[in-house]
Amino acid sequence: MSKTKVLLVGAAGETGGSIANGLLENPIFELYALVRPRSVQKPAIVSLQDRGMQIRRCDLKGPEESLTEALEGIDVVISCVGPAEQQDQIPLAKAAKRAGVKRFVPCGFITVAPPGGIMWLRDEKETVYNHVKQLRLPYTIIDVGWWYQLSYPRLESGRADYAMTSANNEIVGDGNTPMGLTDLRDIGRYVARIIDDERTLNKMVYAYNTVKTQNEIYDLLEEISEEKIQRNYIPEESVYTRVLAARQSSETYPFDPVKFIPRYLAEYQLSWGIRGDNTPENAKYLGYLIAKDLYPDFRPVDFRDYLETVVRGTAKGVYTDRMVSKVHQRAFPRTESTDSLYTRIFPRTESSDSLYMR
Numbered sequence: 285m286s287k288t289k290v291l292l293v294g295a296a297g298e299t300g301g302s303i304a305n306g307l308l309e310n311p312i313f314e315l316y317a318l319v320r321p322r323s324v325q326k327p328a329i330v331s332l333q334d335r336g337m338q339i340r341r342c343d344l345k346g347p348e349e350s351l352t353e354a355l356e357g358i359d360v361v362i363s364c365v366g367p368a369e370q371q372d373q374i375p376l377a378k379a380a381k382r383a384g385v386k387r388f389v390p391c392g393f394i395t396v397a398p399p400g401g402i403m404w405l406r407d408e409k410e411t412v413y414n415h416v417k418q419l420r421l422p423y424t425i426i427d428v429g430w431w432y433q434l435s436y437p438r439l440e441s442g443r444a445d446y447a448m449t450s451a452n453n454e455i456v457g458d459g460n461t462p463m464g465l466t467d468l469r470d471i472g473r474y475v476a477r478i479i480d481d482e483r484t485l486n487k488m489v490y491a492y493n494t495v496k497t498q499n500e501i502y503d504l505l506e507e508i509s510e511e512k513i514q515r516n517y518i519p520e521e522s523v524y525t526r527v528l529a530a531r532q533s534s535e536t537y538p539f540d541p542v543k544f545i546p547r548y549l550a551e552y553q554l555s556w557g558i559r560g561d562n563t564p565e566n567a568k569y570l571g572y573l574i575a576k577d578l579y580p581d582f583r584p585v586d587f588r589d590y591l592e593t594v595v596r597g598t599a600k601g602v603y604t605d606r607m608v609s610k611v612h613q614r615a616f617p618r619t620e621s622t623d624s625l626y627t628r629i630f631p632r633t634e635s636s637d638s639l640y641m642r
Contacts, residue, residue: 291361293344309472313476377421388421389479390423403548426474429491438452449603458517465587474491495563
């Protein structure tokens, strides 16, 4: 039986790396990565090559003929491009259509939300989805829960600092809004199931592990760590103020990272923290298939087990190239701006803090 040839765009990223792992562990797939010529020697790419991933050199911004040639013989294309690169998928989709790709998985992999003015990042992705549908290119859209790895707060003892990007001591609203959670490592395992399933062709799929509120996450981490965690509640009005300020700041230069990162992170808070968009019930309402229903035998990483590894010191952090040091975390008092979603992933800068000044 011939293997399914899968080409992955963005294999060096956090989501791309998880998907690469999930596909390399499954013998039915033959994995390729589309890589810019200058990026072939990146450590993450070299490591995946050593495990059997093959390389096709091409730039997404190159000629469409080159993209089409790079996709020849590929059955499935999976895209994991960055937030500012969503539109680069349009020529990729055109090339996939010309090359006869059987399934195109555009870069979804975010929390569930309806399109149209709630999340800029969602709307950027929806533009690509609409183009794919106009091409009549077979597709599957996959979204996931908020990552385990970004969901929990800092412990006062500092025991969890090694796995965190910043303090993350912020509870949105009253902290009782439920949200779907997914372990980053499970995304690739879900994708391996989804792209080999005819039921998911031309469908949206929501892959989540569990549902928790922020208060429940704090309670569980306090129980496991036996530490009391300070709860910094951010009122709903403050979230809307952040969103408005970030939107106004990003209107002129929407693809400037200093502008759009605060915007899409503030809008995440609005969507999953205030509106409650990121739940399996809402996903079903919006037309998603639910991975738990499709694959009842799938055994995801348990959330409590994950938090126990965090406390024990054996968890793996994310965005380690942007890790905020313990010294940096403790150098600033915990305020609304320093504990914001923006600073939990990116170090504080004067421009980013100014977005949230009222």
